[in-house]
Amino acid sequence: MNPLLQRLGIDLPIIQGPMAGADTPRLATAVSQAGGLGMLGCGMRSPEAMAEAAAAVRAATGKPFGMNLFVQAMPSPDPAVVQAAMARLAPLYAEFGLAPEAPARWCEDFGAQFEALIAARPAVASFTFGILDAAQVRRLKDEAGSFVIGTATTPAEALAWQAVGADAVCASGMEAGGHRGTFLPRSGMAEGGGQPSAEDFAAGMIGTMALVPQCVDALSIPVIAAGGIMDGRGIAAAQALGAQAAQLGTAFLACAESGIVPAQRAAMAAAGAMDTRVTRIYSGRPARGIVNAMMERLAGDEASVPPYPVQNALTGPLRRAAAAQGRADHLSLWAGQGVAAARALPAAELMAQLAREWRTACGALSMS
Template sequence: MTATPHLLQRIGITLPIIQAPMTGSDTPRLAAAVSRAGGLGSLGCGARSPAAMREAAAEVRGMTDRPFAMNLFVLENPAPEPAEVQAALQRLAPLYARFDLPLTPPARWCQDFDAQWQALLELRPAVASFTFGLLSAAQVEQLHRAGCLVVGTATTVAEALAWQNVGADAVVASGVEGGGHRGTFLAHTADDWTASQIGTMALVPACVDALSIPVIAAGGIMDGRGIAAALALGAQAAQLGTAFLACPESALVPAWREALAQAQGSDTRLTRAFSGRWARGIVNAAMRELGPEEDALPAYPIQNALMGPVRKAAAAAGDGGRMALWAGQGVGASRVLPARELVEVLEKEWRAA
């Protein structure tokens, strides 16, 4: 199908390189460095309060006048039954005890999406991207009136078409190789979730063939060869997450950096242990301990909030066995480079390929 004008021109960037939004792992310094280098830096705002969103956006704008993206999780505030919460807490009791944490539920399960939405409209980033759900056509039009390009995340062609149908400007085709959370939102059963685990090489061309809007490839892309491959499949840009995790500008704690440096792709797998939503990370003790009960764990964001104190305590203690060590299957190709230098290397590799 005929594509709209090239995505890079619409965003105002020169390189087909997008730093993935990585909630809890990215920083304003990382986003600004990527944008200054000619790519598109991103702020993962799924866990940021509206005040933190404003602060992060101001920091980026204080470092660069180049375009950047802000990403939100499309979520409703859950209302779990008390019995479900107590059962989940009991499963986590050994982990809470390990760090002397009180076995009590959190004050809230997630950030309020409506409040984040209002902050996003106020901040008017060049690109507003979304994961875990689907906006309405009216919401997309609100963002367009605010001057934002809208990018949705899809793990199947059906999800990509859903984003196109509400007026999105582009879609991230997110392959199962990628690190962190799956963006799947049309799955309702375990079988649906399994069916959405499509590799990047299969998903990208299928989306390109089905859509009339630009496709961004994501999942397992670590170097310029991967970017060239994505463009050869018809994508207009490549989104890299794990490749930027090792940059000194990211927010990784030492234990996570150490695990990243030692891991290979065969060391990662999908898990619901840390958040209640399928996500890819480096296998560790918590994944092994909770793995047998994964099907019984509550859904995101309940499990995510209940594991929050454990993740925080483990990070403070340097305990990589109980942290969420998100990483994609390309982790073995990680390079410890400043973000600007990494973008320059990626560009050279891409042009050579």
């Protein structure tokens, strides 16, 4: 057992990816109960919903689990930009009998979520989209007793997390499904908390096999590998690169305990190795998902959509209507490049299978 697993109190080097909007307390419980680390993706949960989800996991298991937040500021977008975005989406709204309307707020308040996270006292607190300051990291450790994990898509981001006191870094390769966690421009910290440019996101598209060893070599804290890892062979390969654990998202998305709708399950089952693409059209932030009609229809508008979370809020009604009607063609079908290898198993069965595959792969590596 490596130092990271000892510190986390888990038996297997398997962390369930925090898939905001798609994970559930049942999924986190099942993964933790089976010896991994279950995670709650709380980026879109209200503080009250965060407390309820954490309580649900604690009621079901005494094993450690984690909670993840998006590090983001409440935006104040130019009204003209919002109007232009709604005009581009108007034909889609009309298809679903909806009227374009700006939401009352664009996202959850991060400050309130952060306080709820401290109050929930999870074993692990992880973060995506941005970076905490050193004082916030200290509060999590001192007040919540949490192990802090930062998400990085480049070695520079990994070093930035180490500098503010993170306990570990999740190195997220370009193969990963869902949103890219890039937060640092190539020139350094973004001024005024601004978002990276399109060029910065493109530069951050580093594959898992290239990213993980660079982070391992640069850091003195543990590295967790993420992106394209779907089975025990991938977990063993990540460890061979120096990672102490692997984070799997898409692999758990197909589990019965995940929160995806039937239309997304069907789309995943039909997807092949070449069927995912990175796009901004759903949320305003680059994210990998299965290609569908909405992605292709709006591909030409990608450079014009407002940044996350504005575009995400504006497309929310469309995605909810599509889910209610069982239409995968207008859902954000977040999934990684390994989606074709996803197995529709209960989470406990998947964990047992992953553990067997991992042990077999480790044995083969030790004999080679």
